Amino acid sequence: MSRIAYVAGQYLPHSQASVHIEDRGYQFADGVYEVVAVSGGRRIDDDLHFERLERSLGALDIPMPMSRRALAVVMDQVLRLNRVRDGIIYLQVTRGQAPRDHAWSGPSSPVLTVTARRQSPPDEALASQGVAVITLKDQRWKRNDIKSVNLLANIMAKYKARAEGAYEAWLIDDDDLITEGTSTTAWIVSSDGQLITRPLDEAILGGVTRAALIHIARAAGMEVEERPFSRTEALAAREAFLTSTSAYVLAIVSIDGQKIGDGTPGPVTLNLLDRYRRHVSGNDFSG
Ligand code: PDD
Numbered sequence: 001m002s003r004i005a006y007v008a009g010q011y012l013p014h015s016q017a018s019v020h021i022e023d024r025g026y027q028f029a030d031g032v033y034e035v036v037a038v039s040g041g042r043r044i045d046d047d048l049h050f051e052r053l054e055r056s057l058g059a060l061d062i063p064m065p066m067s068r069r070a071l072a073v074v075m076d077q078v079l080r081l082n083r084v085r086d087g088i089i090y091l092q093v094t095r096g097q098a099p100r101d102h103a104w105s106g107p108s109s110p111v112l113t114v115t116a117r118r119q120s121p122p123d124e125a126l127a128s129q130g131v132a133v134i135t136l137k138d139q140r141w142k143r144n145d146i147k148s149v150n151l152l153a154n155i156m157a158k159y160k161a162r163a164e165g166a167y168e169a170w171l172i173d174d175d176d177l178i179t180e181g182t183s184t185t186a187w188i189v190s191s192d193g194q195l196i197t198r199p200l201d202e203a204i205l206g207g208v209t210r211a212a213l214i215h216i217a218r219a220a221g222m223e224v225e226e227r228p229f230s231r232t233e234a235l236a237a238r239e240a241f242l243t244s245t246s247a248y249v250l251a252i253v254s255i256d257g258q259k260i261g262d263g264t265p266g267p268v269t270l271n272l273l274d275r276y277r278r279h280v281s282g283n284d285f286s287g
Helices: 024-028 046-060 068-081 124-129 152-163 208-219 231-235 267-281
Strands: 004-007 010-013 031-039 087-094 111-118 131-137 168-172 178-181 185-189 195-197 224-226 239-244 248-255
Touching: 004 068, 010 068, 024 087, 031 046, 031 267, 046 068, 046 087, 046 208, 068 087, 068 111, 124 248, 131 152, 131 239, 152 168, 168 231, 185 231, 195 208, 208 224, 208 239, 208 248, 208 267, 231 248, 239 267, 248 267
Parallel strands: 131 168, 131 248, 195 224
Antiparallel strands: 004 010, 004 111, 031 087, 087 111, 168 178, 178 185, 185 195, 185 239, 239 248
16 A cells, blocks of 8 residues: 655655655755644544644744644545554645745745654553663754754754664753753653653743643642753652653653663653553543
């Protein structure tokens, strides 16, 4: 079965799915994207993804290519054509095609592309084993709240992490505070048991999984502190973990080669993973 993509109004086999060489996404990374998880054919937390997409586009003065409702129809159609029930949807909106010039003029005609693929969340072995992260200087621009397709600093850092045998790199700002992972949100359970993640600001992407997990944790009576934390605090933490649409909740058992807690996934992390899985499978009645 050939994979089908939606490209600017058409459903096409991947081999024919292309955008113009003068698309500003290609020329300038002038565009944004979303990754939406799909479980049992259901789009997970799609309202949060739509909100973030609208915020990202608004910050760049790119219009929404179509209404949320029409976008949902396209996404479902791409899922159906590719027979994806569990996996991810990738959607990208660029400012569109124009002769190359830094400044843009006139109204843009944004170009929307949507693809889907089967993908499983991290398997039980990885979830129960946990992963290693390294820390690196955060070399990204200063508007990481926008889900821009310009991911150069992210991919360089992820590449370095993988080359060093780590799953992810946690990025550190000029004040020695952890911002986030290259494609994931950073969390710790501090040495005195507080569940902590950095507050939303322009230094990080407002993760949809982050928002859902804060809600889930609070609904379960857990306190979540949204405050910055440093590398030193992370190294002394009882537990550390990361979250994202595709990784769910994944325990971190070492940072820069130093063991976190006893070097195995901690109880708070595993409890949150369990609750998040129930949320994704639609069996979470706490919200
Ligand atoms: N990454 N921080 C960054 C820099 C990210 O790129 C992502 C998402 C997250 C987590 O956000 P969410 O919970 O909404 O997935 C945090 C996506 C999955 C990606 O680039 O593939």
